[in-house]
Amino acid sequence: MSHRNAPLTETGRLRLARCVVDDGWPLRRAAERFQVSHTTAARWATRYRDLGTAGMSDRTSRPHHQPLRTPNEVEQRVLTLRREHRIGPLRLAVRCGIAPSTAHRILTRNGVPPLAALDRATGEPVRRYERARPGELVHIDVKKLGRIPDGGGHRTLGRADGRRNRTGTGYAYLHTALDDHTRLAYTEDLPDETAPTCAAFLTRATAWFATQGITIERVLTDNAWAYTKNTWRDTCRDLGISPRWTRPWRPQTNGKVERFHRTLLDEWAYQRPYTSDHERQQAFTD
Known part of the structure; x- marks a missing residue:
């Protein structure tokens, strides 16, 4: 999904790139026509030239190299402790020797629901229901x-x-x-x-x-x-x-x-x- 302030949607990017690559428009003319910067026009034209229509979608901003990322062994230990003991980020952080914010990010990154949404006895997500009409149950x-x-x-x-x-x-x-x-x-x-x-x-x-x-x-x-x-x-x-x-x-x-x-x-x-x-x-x- 595009940022809410992005001047171009995927369709707009594709139109700009086709004007440059397929129709031969100068970059500055295309940038002025679509109300974007010269570098933005060049970026989408290059991606279209290299990847075609598939290159018009958003990419993750995550860097390719993350030397300070939490080791996988620690991350798996956090997930194991959460699954077995059903404890929150603060207690997980103490047991694993990491910051509470790091423990919270690990849980969020792996799609682990908050404790309030889990059944205390089983650790499974609570399945909520409601009958369709009054008096049914x-x-x-x-x-x-x-x-x-x-x-x-x-x-x-x-x-x-x-x-x-x-x-x-x-x-x-x-x-x-x-x-x-x-x-x-x-x-x-x-x-x-x-x-x-x-x-x-x-x-x-x-x-x-x-x-x-x-x-x-x-x-x-x-x-x-x-x-x-x-x-x-x-x-x-x-x-x-x-x-x-x-x-x-x-x-x-x-x-x-x-x-x-x-x-x-x-x-x-x-x-x-x-x-x-x-x-x-x-x-x-x-």
Whole structure:
């Protein structure tokens, strides 16, 4: 691709060169006609004379001789460490004895994607997808969250007093259903994650999504005990929903609802210190 300020495209270069080589125009006349310098006109005429039409394309500006380029052995070590340990340019630079900018250039030159674009477990590029229509797939998961005792927990009282004050507080179970296409989410704070509770949540979530104009066709859950029982299967059948399960030990499959739970914790549960679980519940609907 030509530089955005280049006066000639490949077609323009070819026209200039043909005027000089084929039609016998003087270089200065051709340069004036095409609004370029005399040396530019001479360059394209020479390339056309030597290489023909193929010589009109851009060439790399990389020098033919690079005595200071990183040795191939070091470059291969950088790539091997990145592949095996999935570490960034700074740590690669320390291990290989090179500058971080050099490690970054090696990764870029070899087309290695950034760590943020890789799956942490496998090191493979993340394959993102989105269902074609609302309701085609709804992700469901439960996030277990410690309840806050009256008077506050360790975030309010400190570690020692918070530990003494937390006796018998129990856990909250955040059940979430998230539509794959629209990212619309429905969450309830429930007392447990038993099969009847999960099934009842699905019924309410289905009704709520219906008020938003979304009919649930499939649900995707992990392989937790509650989702493998007949209670869950029977509820799905009664609602006309097809149940699906993630591959064992592969939470990334249900990553959209997992990521929503992280956002929920950051922007609600841990957004500020609460003095009681009731106070945090009051802020939940916000």
